[in-house]
Amino acid sequence: MSVAIEVQGLHKSYGDVEAVKGIDLSIDAGEVFALLGPNGAGKTTTVEILEGHRKATQGSVSVLGHDPALAERDFKDRVGIVLQESSVEKELTVREALSIYGGSYSKRLEVDNLIDIVGLHEKADARIGTLSGGQKRRLELALGIVGDPDLIFLDEPTTGFDPSARRDAWKVIDNLRSLGKTILLTTHYMDEAQNLSDRVAVIADGVIVAEGTPDTLGGRELAATRISFRVPDGATLPSDFQISNGVASVQSGEPTKALHKITGWAIDNGHELEDLSVTRPSLEEIYLALTEAE
Amino acid sequence: MARLSTAGLIRQQVGYELKMFIRTPIAAFFTLIFPLLLLFIFGALFGNEEIPELGITVAQYFAPALAVFSAASATYTNIGVFTSFQRDEGILKRVRGTPLPPWIFFVGKMLSSFLIAAAAVSAMMLVGVLVYDIQIMASTLPAAIISFFAGVICFAALGLLVAAVAPSGNAATAIANSTLLPLAFFSGLFIPLTDDSPTWLVTLGDIFPLKHFNDAFQAAFLPTTTGAGFDWPAIGYMLLWAAVAMLLALRLFKWESRSGGSEKNRAKAMS
Numbered sequence: 406m407s408v409a410i411e412v413q414g415l416h417k418s419y420g421d422v423e424a425v426k427g428i429d430l431s432i433d434a435g436e437v438f439a440l441l442g443p444n445g446a447g448k449t450t451t452v453e454i455l456e457g458h459r460k461a462t463q464g465s466v467s468v469l470g471h472d473p474a475l476a477e478r479d480f481k482d483r484v485g486i487v488l489q490e491s492s493v494e495k496e497l498t499v500r501e502a503l504s505i506y507g508g509s510y511s512k513r514l515e516v517d518n519l520i521d522i523v524g525l526h527e528k529a530d531a532r533i534g535t536l537s538g539g540q541k542r543r544l545e546l547a548l549g550i551v552g553d554p555d556l557i558f559l560d561e562p563t564t565g566f567d568p569s570a571r572r573d574a575w576k577v578i579d580n581l582r583s584l585g586k587t588i589l590l591t592t593h594y595m596d597e598a599q600n601l602s603d604r605v606a607v608i609a610d611g612v613i614v615a616e617g618t619p620d621t622l623g624g625r626e627l628a629a630t631r632i633s634f635r636v637p638d639g640a641t642l643p644s645d646f647q648i649s650n651g652v653a654s655v656q657s658g659e660p661t662k663a664l665h666k667i668t669g670w671a672i673d674n675g676h677e678l679e680d681l682s683v684t685r686p687s688l689e690e691i692y693l694a695l696t697e698a699e
Numbered sequence: 700m701a702r703l704s705t706a707g708l709i710r711q712q713v714g715y716e717l718k719m720f721i722r723t724p725i726a727a728f729f730t731l732i733f734p735l736l737l738l739f740i741f742g743a744l745f746g747n748e749e750i751p752e753l754g755i756t757v758a759q760y761f762a763p764a765l766a767v768f769s770a771a772s773a774t775y776t777n778i779g780v781f782t783s784f785q786r787d788e789g790i791l792k793r794v795r796g797t798p799l800p801p802w803i804f805f806v807g808k809m810l811s812s813f814l815i816a817a818a819a820v821s822a823m824m825l826v827g828v829l830v831y832d833i834q835i836m837a838s839t840l841p842a843a844i845i846s847f848f849a850g851v852i853c854f855a856a857l858g859l860l861v862a863a864v865a866p867s868g869n870a871a872t873a874i875a876n877s878t879l880l881p882l883a884f885f886s887g888l889f890i891p892l893t894d895d896s897p898t899w900l901v902t903l904g905d906i907f908p909l910k911h912f913n914d915a916f917q918a919a920f921l922p923t924t925t926g927a928g929f930d931w932p933a934i935g936y937m938l939l940w941a942a943v944a945m946l947l948a949l950r951l952f953k954w955e956s957r958s959g960g961s962e963k964n965r966a967k968a969m970s
Contacts, residue, residue: 458795458955478800479798482798492789493790494719508707509708509797509800510797511701548793
């Protein structure tokens with residue numbers, strides 16, 4: 406599989422402030438890669454260097470075989486960018502904007518097709534100034550893919566979306582993945598990273614603190630499994646449970662055995678275990694543990 | 700679909716800029732309507748008598764002078780202000796991320812401003828002819844057209860320079876207005892300069908290109924002009940200003956706001 410993005414020893418300083426302090430990344434073609442991290446961790450700076458909007462202070466960057474800092478037309482032709490903060494001309498209609506911005510790409514999607522993909526039919530001929538926040542974001546997504554790019558940068562693509570708009574956007578992104586596009590997204594939402602990405606990296610304070618699949622990040626697959634349930638009325642629990650708010654929980658490296666013991670105990674004592682659940686730590690818990698350490 | 704040709708892209712950018720202009724009523728008003736209002740106001744104030752020092756009627760002087768004013772605001776003010784607001788809104792950054800060559804983007808801005816200026820100048824001269832009976836001579840029309848092009852090239856380049864140095868759209872508005880309006884007075888656009896005008900004011904006017912635009916364009920509408928009416932020194936001076944302004948503008952031009960969006964990101968990145 407060919408490599409879409411290769412970054413080594415990336416540094417970026419603004420004055421004496423180092424925003425990015427040595428990042429290495431390798432993203433394969435066709436991969437959906439999520440960059441997670443708190444505000445100010447260096448996510449957007451890193452992505453903007455890869456897009457060609459900023460120049461690296463130090464380090465080597467190769468995106469689709471190009472140095473993005475050179476701003477070559479062939480490079481931009483193959484890349485779609487959905488910026489975190491920018492706007493589209495409110496004086497134009499959705500259709501006009503897609504047609505104008507599409508004009509400079511060597512292969513571009515039909516405007517009507519694109520409007521279909523992001524579900525903006527009823528707004529196709531409306532001025533952009535009249536769109537809701539979620540509709541504007543969907544238009545920006547459409548503008549990001551108007552040139553049928555091989556690589557798509559999505560900087561917080563669903564921030565500010567309501568849950569159903571988010572699901573819709575995920576469908577679009579998942580569709581792009583099935584077309585073989587490489588996608589680099591940044592997000593604050595763990596469920597988004599979990600749902601969309603093949604691989605995840607967590608940036609904190611300008612460096613990558615963990616990298617892996619959503620299921621293995623930060624040793625998630627090795628972490629102890631947690632079993633919890635609501636304490637039955639009048640039950641006396643074995644001593645190794647933690648109880649808070651009436652919910653008992655236990656962590657175990659051997660969840661099958663532990664669960665067997667618990668259910669055996671419950672059956673023997675005639676209890677029904679309400680809210681019984683067996684979970685590994687969520688991606689969010691792993692993420693918080695990783696970023697709070699900084 | 701395939702990529703548009705270079706000519707197609709230029710045509711598209713010109714159409715885009717014109718659309719944006721027409722859909723921004725305030726800009727259309729100040730560029731197209733306001734100079735006409737000035738002509739009516741001057742006509743009402745001064746009547747259409749002959750100006751003794753110049754030997755021509757009030758309208759014969761002011762129609763070309765106000766045409767020059769509207770051509771300058773169609774290019775200088777509009778490009779400077781629009782482009783700076785586009786940067787504030789992140790539109791320039793978006794454009795920068797597409798494969799549109801930057802030179803086509805700039806050429807689209809300049810050509811569209813020439814069309815707007817041509818419309819404003821034509822409207823002014825037409826009203827002059829229909830309402831105030833001013834004289835337009837076929838023999839000097841080529842000089843008028845060439846002077847017009849030198850002038851709009853010069854002021855479009857200066858507009859790009861304003862966009863390059865202004866930190867924001869509001870600052871660009873302030874810069875454009877606070878330079879163009881006083882210069883219009885120094886350059887005899889609103890009040891004809893005579894031998895009695897203060898020398899410092901005349902000298903100041905001489906340095907900047909607006910007076911030369913006015914002189915060159917006026918020359919084509921003076922009944923006393925003999926021959927083709929080309930004011931080559933004035934035309935050359937404007938093109939010199941254009942070249943310097945263009946070089947500086949391209950050197951200093953920024954696609955991203957120093958305050959606003961990207962700054963916020965930067966602040967976030969540094970926090």
